[in-house]
Amino acid sequence: MRDPQNPSEADSCHYAFPLPISPVVDPNTLELIRIDILPTGLDEKVKPLAPWQAVGPNEYIPEAQVLRTDLKPLHVVQPQGASFTVENFSELGRLIRWQKWDFKVGFNQREGMVLYDVHYDNQPLFYRLSLSDMSIPYADPRHPFHRKAAFDLGDAGAGIMANNLQLGCDCLGSIYYISGVLSDSNGNPVSMPNVICVHEQDAGILWKHTNYRTNRAVVVRNRELVLQTILTVSNYEYVLSFIFNTAGDVVYEARATGILSTQPLDLELTHTPHPFGTVVHPGVLGGFHQHFFSLRIDPMIAGHSNTVLYDEAIPLPRDPVLNPHGVGYTIRHTPLTHSGGYDLNPATNRTFKIINPSVHNPVNSSPVGYKLLIPPMQGILADKESFHNRRAEFADRSIYVTRYVDGELYAGGVYTNQSRGGQGVRGWAERRDILAGGDPVVWVQFGINHVPRVEDFPVMPAETLRVMMRPVNFFERNPAIDVPPSRQEVNCSVGLNGKGNGKGEDDMAGRVGGLVLGGEEGRLSAACASHGGA
Amino acid sequence: MRDPQNPSEADSCHYAFPLPISPVVDPNTLELIRIDILPTGLDEKVKPLAPWQAVGPNEYIPEAQVLRTDLKPLHVVQPQGASFTVENFSELGRLIRWQKWDFKVGFNQREGMVLYDVHYDNQPLFYRLSLSDMSIPYADPRHPFHRKAAFDLGDAGAGIMANNLQLGCDCLGSIYYISGVLSDSNGNPVSMPNVICVHEQDAGILWKHTNYRTNRAVVVRNRELVLQTILTVSNYEYVLSFIFNTAGDVVYEARATGILSTQPLDLELTHTPHPFGTVVHPGVLGGFHQHFFSLRIDPMIAGHSNTVLYDEAIPLPRDPVLNPHGVGYTIRHTPLTHSGGYDLNPATNRTFKIINPSVHNPVNSSPVGYKLLIPPMQGILADKESFHNRRAEFADRSIYVTRYVDGELYAGGVYTNQSRGGQGVRGWAERRDILAGGDPVVWVQFGINHVPRVEDFPVMPAETLRVMMRPVNFFERNPAIDVPPSRQEVNCSVGLNGKGNGKGEDDMAGRVGGLVLGGEEGRLSAACASHGGA
Structure with missing residues (x-):
């Protein structure tokens, strides 16, 4: 059963409205054999069916939520394509x-x-x-x-x-x-x-x-x-x-x-x-x-x-x-x-x-x-x-x-x-x-x-x-010994501290969130410049 | 001991050249009390010191390796800055x-x-x-x-x-x-x-x-x-x-x-x-x-x-x-x-x-x-x-x-x-x-x-x-229910298949590594365009 208050929402979460019945169907003939009534208490006893008591929905679809607005985009960019x-x-x-x-x-x-x-x-x-x-x-x-x-x-x-x-x-x-x-x-x-x-x-x-x-x-x-x-x-x-x-x-x-x-x-x-x-x-x-x-x-x-x-x-x-x-x-x-x-x-x-x-x-x-x-x-x-x-x-x-x-x-x-x-x-x-x-x-x-x-x-x-x-003891040494070291020139990270040099003390200059990072390009190497606007 | 064949390399891995001696020093006076000789066999017995037998080095520094050349850059780009x-x-x-x-x-x-x-x-x-x-x-x-x-x-x-x-x-x-x-x-x-x-x-x-x-x-x-x-x-x-x-x-x-x-x-x-x-x-x-x-x-x-x-x-x-x-x-x-x-x-x-x-x-x-x-x-x-x-x-x-x-x-x-x-x-x-x-x-x-x-x-x-x-049972429901859904318009991923539409069948057109992805921009939304060159 979906939310009866919102009948047009086909993606209403029906798991919030389980019904106390379980139809038993013959899978060959698709014939209904019987309808079991489910126990809904603390023990095995089954009660007679009664009118549904209204409860509210519990939807997972985004339009039913007040969505967060403070999660900023995070992109994975591979400027030379994939390695595989x-x-x-x-x-x-x-x-x-x-x-x-x-x-x-x-x-x-x-x-x-x-x-x-x-x-x-x-x-x-x-x-x-x-x-x-x-x-x-x-x-x-x-x-x-x-x-x-x-x-x-x-x-x-x-x-x-x-x-x-x-x-x-x-x-x-x-x-x-x-x-x-x-x-x-x-x-x-x-x-x-x-x-x-x-x-x-x-x-x-x-x-x-x-x-x-x-x-x-x-x-x-x-x-x-x-x-x-x-x-x-x-x-x-x-x-x-x-x-x-x-x-x-x-x-x-x-x-x-x-x-x-x-x-x-x-x-x-x-x-x-x-x-x-x-x-x-x-x-x-x-x-x-x-x-x-x-x-x-x-x-x-x-x-x-x-x-x-x-x-x-x-x-x-x-x-x-x-x-x-x-x-x-x-x-x-x-x-x-x-x-x-x-x-x-x-x-x-x-x-x-x-x-x-x-x-x-x-x-x-x-x-x-x-x-x-x-x-x-x-x-x-x-x-x-x-x-x-x-x-x-x-x-x-x-x-x-x-x-x-x-x-x-x-x-x-x-x-x-x-x-x-x-x-x-x-x-x-x-x-x-x-x-x-x-x-x-x-x-x-x-x-x-x-x-x-x-x-x-x-x-x-x-x-x-x-x-x-x-x-x-399969390899003769660390098999990742030949992976190139991690370098800023290749990884193109962005420092959020102060002027963004990321190398000195943190500046304790208050909030850093929402910093406009456009001033960063000067520091970026040629390899990073292609998305320097980021 | 560092690699004796490469004496100028200050970052030679000395853990490949352990010596069979252990000096005991008084930490207050910095006086040498004695030098213990280490057991180097299978049991507790200690042998008399003997001349060092030459073994090769085992270096971790990158200039001692033939580094891989096929690991392409991977950047994490946050065009609006961080969320914190x-x-x-x-x-x-x-x-x-x-x-x-x-x-x-x-x-x-x-x-x-x-x-x-x-x-x-x-x-x-x-x-x-x-x-x-x-x-x-x-x-x-x-x-x-x-x-x-x-x-x-x-x-x-x-x-x-x-x-x-x-x-x-x-x-x-x-x-x-x-x-x-x-x-x-x-x-x-x-x-x-x-x-x-x-x-x-x-x-x-x-x-x-x-x-x-x-x-x-x-x-x-x-x-x-x-x-x-x-x-x-x-x-x-x-x-x-x-x-x-x-x-x-x-x-x-x-x-x-x-x-x-x-x-x-x-x-x-x-x-x-x-x-x-x-x-x-x-x-x-x-x-x-x-x-x-x-x-x-x-x-x-x-x-x-x-x-x-x-x-x-x-x-x-x-x-x-x-x-x-x-x-x-x-x-x-x-x-x-x-x-x-x-x-x-x-x-x-x-x-x-x-x-x-x-x-x-x-x-x-x-x-x-x-x-x-x-x-x-x-x-x-x-x-x-x-x-x-x-x-x-x-x-x-x-x-x-x-x-x-x-x-x-x-x-x-x-x-x-x-x-x-x-x-x-x-x-x-x-x-x-x-x-x-x-x-x-x-x-x-x-x-x-x-x-x-x-x-x-x-x-x-x-x-x-x-x-x-x-x-x-701390929260009243999934606390992440209000996180905005994952969408290509925000995430700006790149499809490697065929013309890069990523929506149809895979094209089985042979190798995809090293694809030039410059042709992708047409598909990118405005939010992604800032690093469309990637």
Whole structure:
């Protein structure tokens, strides 16, 4: 239901007006089977339907707000264009080259953006990188809410749900858009324009050192290449990105935004704590739920014969000779011998790595590798016998490792919609395949337990999660050592202090906001003069 | 020792040439007491000194590299200036206003940058925010390495070690610099120019929703205000920032960069695993060590009478009436009644919050609050009796909560350099002060166990850690709901596809890098035309 006081507004936020009914429809015949009435109190009891009690709207569209007027424009300007190139390597694939990286980009109905054949400086790193699955089980155990558990890839499709990205809205700077072609349920081609945007961004300082003897500072900024795709799955949005930098790191970032899937609540319970959600608007409950993402990493670290292990930092026992002061610790390596599920352990700084045991770093002979930096996750709370848990066959462990088998791409199995479990990564891991000398696949799970805040309504500020793949003894030194230092002559920043020289004391001359900066040009180098008016 | 083959280069990286001697000097008389010889093997044994065996240098300075030539300039241009203002409110303090935020900025010898009196929309949030202490204990238990444990605030001083920041090097865009005045050890004033830089940055998408019924998308970008200071403490650099956004979040970010504190190793052990470090260069060991940061949060969430609690997500037992399908869970609140040390627990999604129990959210009557999002940390590995552990009186728990007492500002105590423990936050917490109705202080510890990589030499890509303070039922809705949507007319991005219209299919016309974008102006709005040449 939209705001009845504003019937012409098609974008009225209907999540502020949830109705206490849930139609049950046969998906084959589209026949209405029955209408369930929702529980709207604190327990499982269902009340007879009653006339709707008027509450006000809660709109997110800008014309319903008094917008701020003090946020001044910020432009990203690349006067010589972008640093990346895009080439076709097949009808639907793109080959991207940027800062020693090269990789291929695909786009399909289920996974959306997929990367293939990722190299740095011509050295193989990853055969395939993809979001493999998602599951969003809800906390409310009452009929029919107990069924709420979306699989946004297997049920809906990350590709077919991808947004048509708009220039200047979804990212800044010089942007290349990749379009896709999918098929509809009848097999007809569906054009999917601008489903991936490719751009560079500055990410602050990558490395700096000041030699205190000479007072000379060297600063290198972190430039990143971002491939971003955005899904809308009914109420929720996911902003999903692969981010590369100049130091050999790859980040997979997920931002969860959009609108809470709300449910109706008796109006008189608005100010009462609720066991299964947060009241975000009068008579509107935002139910507790968990988000689980499964990132599939098919590695080829210096080749396909990779080993997965974890390192832990272990204190040494006191020893009168070796550890007389009780401060010593060392690193213990535990290779994974068989496929299985594994957990993080912050107490031991457990860090998973993918190494190539037969390729050794020239500096110190360590096997070359990449480590995985993974945020901690509360595993699925639905119990082991529940369908939520059996179907979300990845939501219980931070790491699954399997031996590569053709067709094993989706952590929740091929048909999540009809799944009763037993067809996904948990089952594959339970084969206890021997991993030594094999071709492992690493499944990284991460997520949040979303306990809604009033601030998450009527649209939620993004919750951001990041998984990083970072080289460990793969290169012979800092791979970003050859990035040119950060210099004003190239970066063309503007000093706001006093006369804008930015080099002396701050002038304490009062307000600086709104300074007219036109007087700056004299200071700008030739490289900056082209936008000296800025 | 610097590179003997290049004696005129004063910035040769001496960390590639560690010598096996350690002079012991009386700090009062500056008299040499003795010279310790360092163990350079795998155990504690010390060999007689021998002639130095030549190894090559490992320089970080740009003139020693073949620099990349394919990283094109990226400018941040703010044609109407910055969105913040800076006013003086005392001789050395600044009052900053930006996007409904206001707060005061101070700078002192020990803590460097300190924030006071932080408000959002005139509502009080934080009385004082400061980095309170740091400790960096090393893993090597052998004499004299067992002593390595730096307190970069208490021993050195985050203020007095602060860099003089350079326009266009340490940040991009329109930048205001704050300078400070400290005193030297004789009490004479020392001018500290440009120790804090203030600038805005774009941080991607803050919120987005596409109404799939109307296909209308609303996108709001995340603008951030950054206050950054950078310390050089001998070998290491710390880039420390407070970051504010338009959704009421405050982030404290620490980036650790600079150079490993190296130690010498027998050249013939270069290719042998070492129990206490990673070989990063022939004959050079980067020792394992832990970094601990302690962030002091003195809150005033809607006033000074605050309570600290944690929430946990707890599965419900199966119950034929309330939880028949085993999917239910709820949130349990645990208020902290007494001062003490507390840990995270990802398995229960334990989330610490600071609330004001007497101020209720108008929407749902929950007490208003802020939650703390803290990265997991391995506690100090040096044992409880060790001096490392006793002196770093904060490095064992993610959270300490004390009741406010005048003068309790530094987690490791006032005099870390001479400390033998018992004067810092662990001791204050052990008073078991009653917290109810009091004025709590929250000490958040975070850090990394740094197991060096070859990639961390000769200068390390930053390791980044972030602590977030985020409103929970503090505001009546998304506080960023009134941020103007992201529009090309304001953002002035540039499409790289085909003719640059960026709206149609990608053209698959081959390489796009190096496109001359001069033809873009026709498409730019008046707001963008001022840098249309870009």
